[in-house]
Amino acid sequence: xxxxxxTPKFLIGQEGQKLTxxxxxxxxxxxxxxxxxxxxxxxxxxxxxxxxxxxxxxxxSEGYDASREKKSSFxxxxxxxxxxxxxxxxxxxSYRTGASYEQYFGPGxxxxxx
Amino acid sequence: xxxxxxxxxxxxxxxxxxxxLRCKYSYFGTPYLFWYVQYPRQGLxxxxxxxxxxxxxxGVNGFEAEFSKSNSSFHLRxxxxxxxxxxxxxxxxxxxxxxxxxxxxxxxxxxxxx
Numbered sequence: 001x002x003x004x005x006x007t008p009k010f011l012i013g014q015e016g017q018k019l020t021x022x023x024x025x026x027x028x029x030x031x032x033x034x035x036x037x038x039x040x041x042x043x044x045x046x047x048x049x050x051x052x053x054x055x056x057x058x059x060x061s062e063g064y065d066a067s068r069e070k071k072s073s074f075x076x077x078x079x080x081x082x083x084x085x086x087x088x089x090x091x092x093x094s095y096r097t098g099a100s101y102e103q104y105f106g107p108g109x110x111x112x113x114x
Numbered sequence: 115x116x117x118x119x120x121x122x123x124x125x126x127x128x129x130x131x132x133x134x135l136r137c138k139y140s141y142f143g144t145p146y147l148f149w150y151v152q153y154p155r156q157g158l159x160x161x162x163x164x165x166x167x168x169x170x171x172x173g174v175n176g177f178e179a180e181f182s183k184s185n186s187s188f189h190l191r192x193x194x195x196x197x198x199x200x201x202x203x204x205x206x207x208x209x210x211x212x213x214x215x216x217x218x219x220x221x222x223x224x225x226x227x228x
Binding site: 004040041042043044045048058090092101102103104105106107108 | 221
C-alpha cells in the first residue's frame with residue numbers, strides 16, 4: 001500500500017498572493033496530477049506530470065504553475081490568488097503504463113482567499 | 115472530446131433501500147470507466163473500474179456497475195444502502211493511455227435517511 005500526503009490541509013491567502021501547495025506519494029507511481037474541485041463542477045485537471053521534470057497542462061492551467069523535481073513529489077503554485085476564491089485542490093498519482101490505470105488521491109488542500 | 119454526465123446532482127435514499135446512480139459518457143472508441151467515492155472531508159477513493167470485458171463490474175462495499183455501449187452508460191448500483199454510504203460519487207472516463215487523463219462528471223451527492 002501507499003499514501004498521498006498533501007500540505008497544508010488548509011490554506012488562507014490574500015488577494016494577489018502567490019501560494020504553493022505540496023504533494024508527496026510513496027506508491028512509486030510515475031504520473032502525478034493536480035485537480036481543482038469546485039462545488040457543483042466536479043474535478044478539473046490543472047497540471048499533470050508523466051515523470052520527473054515533466055509537466056503537461058490540463059484544462060485549467062491558466063493562473064497556475066507546477067513543479068516535479070522528484071518522482072515522489074509534485075508542487076502546485078497559485079500565481080496570483082483571486083479574491084473570494086474557495087476551492088479544494090486534490091493531488092493524485094497513478095502508474096504510467098500497464099493494466100492498472102486508476103488514480104489514487106490525497107485528502108486535499110482547502111484554499112480560501114480573503 | 116470525452117465527457118461524462120451525471121444527471122442527478124443529489125439522490126436521497128432510505129437505509130436498506132436499493133440505489134442506482136446514473137452515468138452517461140461520450141467517447142469515441144472503447145473507454146475505461148471508473149466510479150470514485152468521496153466521503154466528507156476526504157479525497158476520492160476508487161469503488162470500481164471497467165476495462166473492456168465483462169460488462170458487469172463488482173466493486174467494494176457491495177457496489178457494482180454495468181457498462182452499456184449501446185446506451186453509452188455506466189450506472190452504479192447497490193442492493194441495500196447503509197448509512198455509511200452517505201457521500202459524493204463521481205463517474206470518470208479515461209483513454210487509458212500514457213498520462214491517463216481522467217474526465218470526471220460533476221458528482222452525485224447521496225443522502226441516506228435512517
